[in-house]
Amino acid sequence: MMDKEVYKEVFNDRRRYFMKLLKMAEENIANNHINDGIVYLEIAARYATEVHFGEFYNFEIEEMIKNISNKYFLNDKFPQNNNRKRNKVLHIATKIYETGGHTRLMLNWIDCDTNNHNDILLTDIEENQIPTELLKQYEKKFSIYNVGHLKGIEKINEIREYAKKYDYVILHIHPSDVYTSIALHNCPLPILFLNHADHRFWIGRNTANLFLEIRQEGANNSNIKRNIPKSHQMIFPIPLKRIKKFTKIEARKLLNIDDDEIMILSIASAYKYNPIDDNGLADCIIHISNKFKKVRFVFIGPNLNIEFWKEIKEKANGQVDILGEITDVDSYYLAADIYLDSYPFVSLTSLLDAGKYGLPLVSVKKNMTVTDIDDIALDNNFKVNSLKELMAKLELWISNREILEKQRFKYKDDIKKYHLLSSSSKILERAYRLSAKLDKLENKNFQNEIYEDRDFPLTYLHFKNRSREFEFLKVWAWHYEKLSREQQEIFLNYLNATFNRNSDEYYALLPYSIKHM
Numbered sequence: 001m002m003d004k005e006v007y008k009e010v011f012n013d014r015r016r017y018f019m020k021l022l023k024m025a026e027e028n029i030a031n032n033h034i035n036d037g038i039v040y041l042e043i044a045a046r047y048a049t050e051v052h053f054g055e056f057y058n059f060e061i062e063e064m065i066k067n068i069s070n071k072y073f074l075n076d077k078f079p080q081n082n083n084r085k086r087n088k089v090l091h092i093a094t095k096i097y098e099t100g101g102h103t104r105l106m107l108n109w110i111d112c113d114t115n116n117h118n119d120i121l122l123t124d125i126e127e128n129q130i131p132t133e134l135l136k137q138y139e140k141k142f143s144i145y146n147v148g149h150l151k152g153i154e155k156i157n158e159i160r161e162y163a164k165k166y167d168y169v170i171l172h173i174h175p176s177d178v179y180t181s182i183a184l185h186n187c188p189l190p191i192l193f194l195n196h197a198d199h200r201f202w203i204g205r206n207t208a209n210l211f212l213e214i215r216q217e218g219a220n221n222s223n224i225k226r227n228i229p230k231s232h233q234m235i236f237p238i239p240l241k242r243i244k245k246f247t248k249i250e251a252r253k254l255l256n257i258d259d260d261e262i263m264i265l266s267i268a269s270a271y272k273y274n275p276i277d278d279n280g281l282a283d284c285i286i287h288i289s290n291k292f293k294k295v296r297f298v299f300i301g302p303n304l305n306i307e308f309w310k311e312i313k314e315k316a317n318g319q320v321d322i323l324g325e326i327t328d329v330d331s332y333y334l335a336a337d338i339y340l341d342s343y344p345f346v347s348l349t350s351l352l353d354a355g356k357y358g359l360p361l362v363s364v365k366k367n368m369t370v371t372d373i374d375d376i377a378l379d380n381n382f383k384v385n386s387l388k389e390l391m392a393k394l395e396l397w398i399s400n401r402e403i404l405e406k407q408r409f410k411y412k413d414d415i416k417k418y419h420l421l422s423s424s425s426k427i428l429e430r431a432y433r434l435s436a437k438l439d440k441l442e443n444k445n446f447q448n449e450i451y452e453d454r455d456f457p458l459t460y461l462h463f464k465n466r467s468r469e470f471e472f473l474k475v476w477a478w479h480y481e482k483l484s485r486e487q488q489e490i491f492l493n494y495l496n497a498t499f500n501r502n503s504d505e506y507y508a509l510l511p512y513s514i515k516h517m
Contacts, residue, residue, distance in 0.1 A: 014053035018044055020494075022060050028487070029064060035152030038068065038178055039482045045176035046479065048201040055201055057226040059445040062206050065178060066443060069185035072153065078164050078188050087116045087432070090166040092159070094124045094174035098131040099301075099325040100269065101238070101349030102196050106172050107134075108239035110142055112421035113428050121162050122146045123155065123179055134327065151482060159183035168432055170194060175202030190435035194236070195222060199345075206443050210435035212236035215348060217372045227446050232438055234431055237376055238349055239424035240356055240415070244330045251334035261296045262398050264288075265332055265359070267350040268342030270302040276344050276366075282312050284391050289316035292398050298336070300326050333357040337404065338397060343387075346373040356415045360397065360407030364390050377414035 025040035041061060048055060081088070091110065096103045110118040118141070122130070125148045135144065147158045160183040163169055171193045173180050181204045184191060193208035198218025205226055211233050213219035219235060222228045249259075257263055266281075273280055285297055296319050302309050303324040313320050326332075333339075339354035341347060341363035352375065355361055361382040363373055373383070384390050397404040417423060480488065 011053040014047075014051050015055075018048055018053065021047060022058075022064075024491075024494075025064060026060075029068065033484070033487070034068065034071075035482075036484050036487045037064075038152055038156075038182070039479055039487075041065070041178045042176055042482070043479050045178060045201070045203050049175040049197070052201070056221065057201070057205055058203075059443060061178075061203055062443045065181050065203065066185055066206065069182045072157070073160060073183075073186060076160070076186075081167055084167070087167040088165065089113065089116045089118045089168045089170060090163060091118060091120045091170045091172055092163075092180055093120065093122055093172040094177045094180075095129070096120075096122065096125070096131060098134055098327055101347070102172065103131075103134070104241075104349065105194070105196065105238055106170075107138060108241055108421065108424070109170070109428065110138070111241070112239050112424040114425065115429065116168075116432075118142050119166075120144045121159065122148055123159060123173070123177060124148050155179050156183045160187070163187060163189060168192065168435065171204060171208060172196065173204065175200055178203060180204070181207045190432070190438075191440070192431060192435050195219075198222065206441050208232075209438040209440055210234060210431060212431060214238055215374050217374055227444055228441065232441060234434060235376065236431065237418040237424065237427060238352060239421055240349075240352060240419040242420060243356060244334070246331065246334050248334055251331045254331055255335050257296065257335050258294075261294050262292070262338065263336045264295065264297045264338045264340050264394070265300075265336035265354065266297070266340040266342060267300040267329060267332070267353075268345075268347035270306065272342040272345035272347055273299075273302055273308070274344075275308070278387065280308070281340075281343050281387075282308065284387055284394070285312055285320060286315045287391055288394055288398070289319040291395070293317070293319075295319055295398060296321065297340075298332060299323065300329055300332065301342075329353075330357075333359065338362065338394070340394075341373065348373055348375060352377070352415055352419055355411040356419070358409040358412045360404060361411065362390065362393055375418075377418045378411055382411075 021040055021044035025037045025044060028034070028037035028040060041064060045061060048058065091106055093103075093106060096106070106120070110120075120142055122144065125146060127146060127148070130144070130146065145162060147155050147162075150158055156179050159180055163184060167189065169184065169187070169189050169191045171180060171184075171191060175197045184207050187207075190210070191208045192210045192212055193204055194212045194214075195202075195218055196214065198213065198215070198221055205228060209232070211222060211228055213222065213233050213235055214237075216235065219230075219233050222233065223230060251257075252259065252263075275282070288295055289297065297316070298321045299309075300323050302322055304310055304313065304322050309322045313322060333354055334357060336354070336359055339351065339359040339361050341351050341361070343364045344366045346363060351361060351363065351373065355377070363383050364387060365372060365383050365385055384393055397407065480491075483491065
């Protein structure tokens with residue numbers, strides 16, 4: 001593990017840029033350049049969530065969100081919708097994707113919420129990026145609206161106008177979606193916030209009535225580091241689709257997997273496999289592949305554009321398939337013999353799906369506050385304490401089919417009990433009722449220990465080949481076109497005056513495996 005003082009210096013460095021962004025937002029808002037001020041808030045929030053520096057919540061951003069919302073909407077009225085036979089529920093998401101647990105969770109929610117009418121509103125996506133093929137199967141179940149083409153206050157006002165037509169609002173938003181938080185800050189409707197990014201900084205603490213936590217570790221993090229009281233939290237088992245009726249023989253034939261091969265499956269977003277202070281899963285995959293010729297690893301999510309995976313494939317005797325993103329993965333679960341969780345960052349939805357199909361599960365514990373995997377349907381017996389223990393367990397299971405067979409179906413019944421759609425509908429009704437009883441939280445300026453040892457690996461969660469300049473430019477470039485021309489020029493001057501290529505010594509000390517991926 002790297003020296004704590006190095007991380008502290010990186011944290012402090014990043015915080016200086018973050019505070020400068022907040023200052024620029026504040027100045028623009030004070031000068032009534034509201035739209036530019038909002039963009040700077042968005043850049044600041046995006047920076048904080050992408051390049052971790054110890055904060056999970058920020059009082060100043062939430063305060064500016066409150067002030068902008070009160071300026072435009074303090075006396076804005078919502079209609080009373082008391083005569084409906086079915087409640088109307090609006091799911092607000094910043095973006096949705098063809099693959100990934102974030103989108104699947106929202107669609108599964110709608111699938112099981114048969115007592116209410118559900119629709120989706122997207123806030124920051126171009127029309128041609130909406131995954132139409134994925135949504136075709138749902139087209140009779142809900143309507144989908146998009147305000148991604150709008151900017152600033154016009155977008156915010158439109159979000160609010162859509163919300164007025166509904167009884168409940170569910171936030172599936174990205175961590176930096178300031179537009180939704182401004183639009184709904186003083187909204188009288190019950191608002192439920194799905195905490196799908198519990199390991200990262202996000203905004204919206206003071207917008208929601210109830211926070212749905214998908215794991216206890218995330219709930220603890222929000223309680224301690226966002227000061228969200230337990231009374232406003234609810235553990236929310238991820239809704240899963242029903243099991244597909246398909247045989248293992250059929251699945252293997254479809255995927256061209258030999259009957260005598262042992263298939264080890266792993267599914268997660270590519271970044272969740274990025275090594276931190278070790279070689280990630282690389283040594284384990286290469287060792288097992290070289291020792292057992294009838295083993296096949298299948299990874300869905302990562303792709304061969306990354307040097308890390310190229311090297312693994314070259315050294316693993318052709319026994320590793322790196323397939324990138326795939327929409328329909330059920331046949332892979334059905335064909336597999338073992339499910340290997342992503343490491344160092346876990347992937348709960350994929351692991352639950354694997355357990356739903358009765359696969360033996362294994363996950364490596366990483367000593368970080370925000371990455372341990374837990375769930376109401378799971379115990380701790382599927383976890384190992386180290387990569388060395390992982391190798392030993394896989395060797396045992398591969399060598400002894402009888403022992404491997406005893407691991408099957410361990411969690412299937414409990415996952416069905418808590419997570420399949422038939423069970424989820426009761427949990428949703430409880431969440432709706434609870435949210436209607438709770439007030440929204442007041443903004444609160446509190447202190448917490450930002451230099452916690454177990455959080456330091458988050459310092460390099462997303463970006464690789466990093467330098468201080470790269471980190472800042474990357475986040476800023478995503479939002480550049482939203483600024484006015486005058487502000488674009490001002491910000492370019494700020495960047496040119498700020499970055500010094502000779503001052504990256506602390507970034508050069510970050511782990512080799514990350515810098516050279």
